[in-house]
Amino acid sequence: MKKSDKMKGWHVVIVDDEPDSLEVAKRALRFHGAEVHMAGGGKQGLEVATETRPNVVLTDLSMPEFDGWQLLFHLREAEETSNIPVIALTAHAMKGDEERAMKAGFNGYITKPLSPLTLVDDILRILQPVEPSGA
């Protein structure tokens, strides 16, 4: 497969407490031209997102201490990050999370495990109406 530029110029923040999951997602996104910022927890994710003002934040929901729900709350609360789209990464086992995530204010959800083949297309589909604000 040839390198793509589907996400050229995008800044994406991925938050997950599982490093290997992060790594898989990072490689898939980079393959399509995105700049990827990784965070191993919610708190770190908030710092990184506040600093880099990404085009989208992907976050796992269940993480110790500072989870995905809290991250969304804080991002929405701060004015400078309130408009950043946030996509939830939901576990297959946790039934009902999808619906709850939509009600809580996530822009969309992608069911884990993330497939490197479909991840980028899923993100673009969810954010379709949203124009990339970055360069």
Add this chain to the structure above:
Amino acid sequence: MTISESKSPSNLLPRIVMTVAVIVGLLIVWQLLTFVALSSRTADGTAINISGRQRMLSQQITKGALELTTPNSARASETVLEELEASVTLWAAAHEALQTGSAEFNLTGNNSQTVVGLFADIQPQHDEIVSAAQCIVALEGNASSETECSDEPTAYVQVISANEADFLQGMDAIVNQYEVELAATERTISLYNLLFPVLIAVVGVGSSLFVLRPLTLSRNRMIDELGQAQKNLTAANAEARTRADRLQTLVTVSQSRDLPLKQQIEDVLRAVLGTIGADIGIVSRIEPEEDRYTVMYHVSPEGALEDGQEFLFKRTFCETTLTANDVVAIEHTAKSALSTHPCYADTSLESYIGVPITVDGKRYGTLNFSSPNPHDVLFTEGDKDFVRVMGDWVSRAIERDNAQKKLEEQNEQLRRASAMAKEANRLKSEFLATMSHELRTPLNAVIGFAEIMLNGMGGDIDDDAHHMVERMHANSTRLLSLINDVLDMAKIEARRVEINYAPLSLRGFVSSLSNEMSSLAASEQVRFITKIDAQLPERILADEPHLHRVAVNLLSNAFKFTTEGTVSLLVRSHENDQYQIVVQDTGTGIPAHQKQVIFEPFRQADGSSKRSYAGTGLGLAITQELVRAMEGFIVVDSELGIGSTFTVTLPLRLHESEAQPEGSTL
């Protein structure tokens, strides 16, 4: 009471009749005698009057005779003569009538001997006077006389005068005699008037002895008999009441099975106390080898006893009861052979009735009733039978209670075991769910990296490496599928499958399955066909994830066993508001004897020993459970070498807007 007194009242009737007859007879006699006496009195009165007139007539005869014989008589001699003749005739007739009776003079002639004697005394004077008077009449009237009237009239006057005095004296005596007799008759009447009432009174009083006395005795006897009958009736009533009370007791106890045993038994004890006449009722537990008597249940005056209280068995009357092995009844201990029993010394119980009771075939103890007072009458066989019956009842009640307790204990054990099993199962399922999640996370990373490498996202790799990564990916995917099956099965076994109905487009469902599954076809020799019944509504209510899982499992299965031909998916409407998902293949087919086995967990049609096909063997088991959870059923039709058909039938739930689908024949 003598035999005569015991005669029945009906024998009195002749006596009463006799008494009345005597009284009536006395009355008749009285009246007859009075009538006779009165008649006699009237006759005497008449005789007295006529006798008086005779005196007067005799004087007139004397006067007439004298007047006739005297020449210077004032009156005409013819007149005097007629008078004299009439007087003599009347006088002679009356004299005759007084002695012989005459209807003309109203005389009976029934004279007493005295009167007859007196008449006889004056008869000569009478005859002299009559003949003298007749001669005077004959001489003075110049008539021929049959008698010899030879003398001068004056001589005859002298005869008359000479006899008159004697005659008058005799007549006086006769009148006196008549008066005496009249007085006697009056006395007789007075006597009758005194005598007969007295006689009647005597007969009346006598009848009270003769008739009323037996009557009184009879009445007294009847009163006695009535009193006895009353007593018998009262006794019978008391007996009947006792029986009714006992019957009521039996009815009560037969209805009290829902109550706790203690209450049942105390109710019985109380009821029996009332009907048998005792103050203390006890159900005892007796352990002879320990010499222990324990009060298990009791009813007694306030504070006299307690449940659980113990006595020395040999110092209780129940010791005699167990020895007798039957009812023992004591009415008055002080007067019985048991007056020396230690129980009497300890408790002063004067009356006792007790029966042994046996529970579950073993001697348990006794049911006994006692009182510090003597029992006022002897205990009857009825009392003893009743105590036996109640003893049996208590035995059965204790047995029932024991059985109930045992059953409850067993149930409790079962319940605990069941709860433990459930908890263990829950823990197992939870563990499996957690483990599956933990297993999948690293596996997903493996699959993810393999995909990165296979798609060149991690840089170029040579063909050999590519091939190996491909195998890595295939095995990882298969492992993930196994783990998913195990997780699903665990959930199903834990009954944690929740069905959530949501609107679903059947056409969309079929087309997405078509896209998803076409890549599974083993080769170009297998065609995948999908078809949907046009009569089905556009949207229905369904649990999409579960329905998807069912379809995917069946299709995967079909593709797995089909090397050439077709795999088809058909969704169609079915009778009774149902619809069917039919998956048909031209694969190897399933032997008839394996058709049920394939739905059991961890089994495949070929048997577990020969695994010619990949898979956990959980797929069809999971499918069946999911279909059941959705209130449907699955059947398989298969022919070896020809192919298999799996038909899932599910209830059709219509989305509100599709409640009346156009063109639907359902």
